[in-house]
Structure formats: structure tokens, C-alpha cells
Amino acid sequence: MTRTLLALDLSTAHGSIAVVRGDDVLFRSSFQSERSHNAQVFAPLRDALAAAGDELTGIVIGNGPGSYTGVRIAIAAAQGIALSRNVWCVGWSSLTAPDIEAPNSYPIIGDARRQSFYLARVDNGRLLPDLETVSAETARERTADGQTWLTFDPKPPLALTDIRSAKPSAIRLARIIQSLSQAELDALIQQPLIPHYLAEAFITMPKRPALTSQHPSP
Missing domain, CATH: 3.30.420 (Nucleotidyltransferase; domain 5)
Incomplete structure (x- = not known):
């Protein structure tokens, strides 16, 4: 079965979006953002969806490790599209998809x-x-x-x-998912779509309020 996949990686300052059907790349776009992908991702994402048309099979995002904010934006966008198009979405390590020639x-x-x-x-x-x-x-x-x-x-x-x-390549992400067997893909679809954390989240607990007298001073 030939899958038409939308791939999205925002785990670094280099954003990458692609639509791949079999061996064909129907759409590709990349952009640089040192602060947030929010302002730049939605225009190429709209064009990518237009390129995929009604044949979109699924969505793959690079889940890092990398920018927590960027990966969360990619997850939110993928989940929204998946719900509206009734397709699946999966995550795959961004580190597996370099945009340069690399050994296996x-x-x-x-x-x-x-x-x-x-x-x-x-x-x-x-x-x-x-x-x-x-x-x-x-x-x-x-x-x-x-x-x-x-x-x-x-x-x-x-x-x-x-x-x-190297930088993550959405095209390579899509091609990796294209290569999975249906059984492997079905198992992946069942996994939660979350960022790849390198460590437990660091949480600062709020300070306890200072104790004060129950009776105000006269």
C-alpha cells in the first residue's frame, strides 16, 4: 500500500515540513526560527495539506530530543489535522532523520x-x-x-x-515510516504522541506563604 504522509519536524530552530507519497516528494519546505515556530509553521503547513489533498494517509512528527516548545507545537498541529482529516499520527525520533548523507x-x-x-x-x-x-x-x-x-x-x-x-529532515522521517511494515505501524499508532524527554521535568515548587497572626494588630 502506498501511503501519503505529512511529515513535520520542529525540534530544532530549523523547521522542516514535507509530503511524501511512495518515492515521490509532493511538497517540501524549511524555515529558520530562533525563537518560536508559531509564526512560521502554519503557512507552509497549509500548502502541504493542499499538496496532500484527499489522499493523506497519516502524519509523522519528529518528537526530539530538542526544543520542547517546538515539539509540542508539532504535536498540537498533528493532532488537530489528524482529527479533522480522520487519519493517524505518530512520533519518531528526530535524530534518525539527518538532512545529510550518513551511514546506516x-x-x-x-x-x-x-x-x-x-x-x-x-x-x-x-x-x-x-x-x-x-x-x-x-x-x-x-x-x-x-x-x-x-x-x-x-x-x-x-x-x-x-x-x-545535521538538521532533521521531514522527508527522511516520512521515508522511515513508509518503510515500516503494517504490523510495526499499527503498534506505533497505539503509542502516545509525546516529546522525547532527556530527563525528568524540573519543577519548582511554590513557596509556602508566611504564617501570620490570626488576630490583626490594633
Whole structure:
């Protein structure tokens, strides 16, 4: 079965949208936004839906890791379209879809904030589950292994020189989902559409109000 897929990745400052049907790319668009994709995503998204027409089968979003706000915007847009068009929507790791030529298997490094870095590996379009969050010292040691590492950060982390920079490609996301068997796709559709968190959310608890006397001063 040939699927017509709308793919959307807003996990970095580089937004990417595409419509892919089989081997054909019906629509592609990219844009740069350093602050928010809100103002720029909806015009190309409208054009993408027009290109898909009535043959839209499903929607795939890059669920990060990356910009929490960007991924949430992508999720909200995908869910709204899915409801209105009566199609499914799924998430897939943005790290599996670089916009550059890369081997089938490659390691990745990225800034995990709070002076830590994540190390991960992609194998045949799938993010392996052993993603680690490590210190800067460990990241330097691990990336000095002679392999070609990729990063999806705007600049190579830790000023490392042997790192290839890439951005998520909506076209590659769509093609990965196109390659899944129907059984794999059915299982993926059942999974919740949530951002890829590198760590538990940091929540600041409100301070307790100061205790005051029940009786006002005269």
C-alpha cells in the first residue's frame, strides 16, 4: 500500500515540513526560527495539506530530543489535522532523520543542558534505547573513539572538531515510516504522541506563604 504522509519536524530552530507519497516528494519546505515556530509553521503547513489533498494517509512528527516548545507545537498541529482529516499520527525520533548523507549506523552527541550531554546511536533508522546523559569530561572521552559523530545542535558541542552537523529532515522521517511494515505501524499508532524527554521535568515548587497572626494588630 502506498501511503501519503505529512511529515513535520520542529525540534530544532530549523523547521522542516514535507509530503511524501511512495518515492515521490509532493511538497517540501524549511524555515529558520530562533525563537518560536508559531509564526512560521502554519503557512507552509497549509500548502502541504493542499499538496496532500484527499489522499493523506497519516502524519509523522519528529518528537526530539530538542526544543520542547517546538515539539509540542508539532504535536498540537498533528493532532488537530489528524482529527479533522480522520487519519493517524505518530512520533519518531528526530535524530534518525539527518538532512545529510550518513551511514546506516552512527553515533550522536548533543547538549542535554545543565552542563551535561547526551550520547546516542541510530541503527537503520531507529534510535537505540541506550541513550546516555553524561558529563562534559565523559563526552570528550567517548567521542575521541575515531568514529564519525553527528550532532543536531546548531554548533558542535564542547567545540569538538570531528563532529558533523545535521538538521532533521521531514522527508527522511516520512521515508522511515513508509518503510515500516503494517504490523510495526499499527503498534506505533497505539503509542502516545509525546516529546522525547532527556530527563525528568524540573519543577519548582511554590513557596509556602508566611504564617501570620490570626488576630490583626490594633
